Amino acid sequence: MSTPRLPDASVSSKLTPALPDAEIILYPNFCDAQQSDRWLAVFTQTIAWRQDWIRIYGRSLLQPRLTAWYGDPEKSYTYSGLTMLPQSWTPALLNLKTQVEAAADQKFNSVLLNLYRDGNDSMGWHSDDEPELGKNPVIASLSLGGTRRFMLRHRSRKDLKYELALTSGSLLIMAGTTQHYWQHQVPKTKRAVSPRINLTFRCID
Numbered sequence: 118m119s120t121p122r123l124p125d126a127s128v129s130s131k132l133t134p135a136l137p138d139a140e141i142i143l144y145p146n147f148c149d150a151q152q153s154d155r156w157l158a159v160f161t162q163t164i165a166w167r168q169d170w171i172r173i174y175g176r177s178l179l180q181p182r183l184t185a186w187y188g189d190p191e192k193s194y195t196y197s198g199l200t201m202l203p204q205s206w207t208p209a210l211l212n213l214k215t216q217v218e219a220a221a222d223q224k225f226n227s228v229l230l231n232l233y234r235d236g237n238d239s240m241g242w243h244s245d246d247e248p249e250l251g252k253n254p255v256i257a258s259l260s261l262g263g264t265r266r267f268m269l270r271h272r273s274r275k276d277l278k279y280e281l282a283l284t285s286g287s288l289l290i291m292a293g294t295t296q297h298y299w300q301h302q303v304p305k306t307k308r309a310v311s312p313r314i315n316l317t318f319r320c321i322d
């Protein structure tokens with residue numbers, strides 16, 4: 118008699134909020150706590166973190182977080198007046214990319230990493246709708262470290278709002294028309310929060 122296959126815990130528990138004009142899946146336990154801590158330590162130490170100046174509404178501001186951009190050669194990424202050239206994949210990033218591709222059923226050629234050092238670091242309202250991402254991009258976003266609020270708001274239907282707590286080891290997938298109709302942000306918080314690393318895997322044309 119063959120042994121029954123246990124469902125993969127990382128993908129068996131999932132949340133699919135029914136939001137109009139959006140396709141969102143959250144795997145709260147994509148990585149277990151031990152693996153998440155390991156990834157957090159590896160990426161804290163091995164990623165070439167930087168803090169860039171960006172232009173928003175004609176003003177130059179230091180980004181309120183550290184970032185890094187890794188990917189296939191030539192896959193540069195431009196947002197808020199900043200063009201980032203990719204660093205070469207590290208073994209750890211490639212390993213994680215393979216696992217995320219299996220869950221998202223999608224290949225990725227680049228990843229934007231964000232390091233939120235404390236509650237004062239944040240990301241303002243935006244959509245991931247840069248032309249090089251294509252029309253209905255699939256974006257897979259892994260969170261490691263301190264839990265932060267991830268807020269969503271519909272661009273034209275002001276009554277439509279949603280919020281998720283992105284805990285360590287969770288994988289959020291946004292697909293379909295999500296970026297066209299919705300914006301998202303990670304607001305500052307006065308709560309004491311541990312550092313958080315977020316990796317958003319993307320496919321650039």
Ligand SMILES: O=C(O)CCC(=O)C(=O)O
Pocket residue numbers: 229231240245258260267283301303315317
């Ligand atoms: O940190 C997060 O969860 C969001 C990151 C994000 O929206 C982005 O990198 O475009």
Ligand SMILES: [Mn+2]
Pocket residue numbers: 243244245301
């Ligand atoms: Mn985003």
